[in-house]
Amino acid sequence: MSLETVVEDVEDEARARAEEIREQAEAEADEIVADAEADAERIREERLTEAESQIDQEREQTLSSAKLEAKQERLGARRDVLEDVRDDVEAAIAGLDGDDRRELTEALLDASLAEFDDDEDVAVYTRAEDVELLEELVADRNAEVDGEVDCLGGVVAESDTSRVRVNNTFDSVLESVWDDELKNISERLFDQ
Structure with missing residues (x-):
């Protein structure tokens, strides 16, 4: 075996090893990118779910506030009507x-x-x-x-x-x- 053959064998081995390392690095990079994309999708889904939940919660709070305000206005109007009735009754009694x-x-x-x-x-x-x-x-x-x-x-x-x-x-x-x-x-x- 000549020195040239040995050098070629070493170079072939080095190339093969370099190719193997490159392929392994590319596979790891692809895996990292896939994990990152999966994490990004999971985070996006979580944020979307959180946003929808917050929107629903705010909608419910707004609706509850509106219902409470409407109820208070109805009660206030009823109280006013009852006060008017009471005033009318008092006037009728005073006028006997x-x-x-x-x-x-x-x-x-x-x-x-x-x-x-x-x-x-x-x-x-x-x-x-x-x-x-x-x-x-x-x-x-x-x-x-x-x-x-x-x-x-x-x-x-x-x-x-x-x-x-x-x-x-x-x-x-x-x-x-x-x-x-x-x-x-x-x-x-x-x-x-």
Whole structure:
């Protein structure tokens, strides 16, 4: 074997080894590129999923906020209507006159006086416009009109002896009925 043959064999081996290294490097590079592309696709999919999830969440939050705001506006409108109804009822009560006012005031006076012993001196109060009416009603009872009170009508009675105060004004009756019947009133007005 000549030196030339040995050199050629070494060169062939070196070329073969270089080709093998190059192919291996290309395979590794292809694998790295494929892994990088797969990672990039996975990251893109994750970001897309996150973005869609965030969009859905923001959509739900916006929708919930809009529903809440609409509900609050509806409740506010209902509250306004109920306040208007209450104002109308108060105006109607304040506007009662004649026999209706007399009968109601007398019934409230009798109910108030029933809370006291017969021997007690009872002071009664009413609105300024009803003082004369109340004076007529207490004429044959153990009570005396002792002044005025700010109300729609009716009677406030009290006794120093028993330290009892009975509020039977139209206002207090309306408040009690209003509280008891508010749900029914609301249902009738708003067909719930």
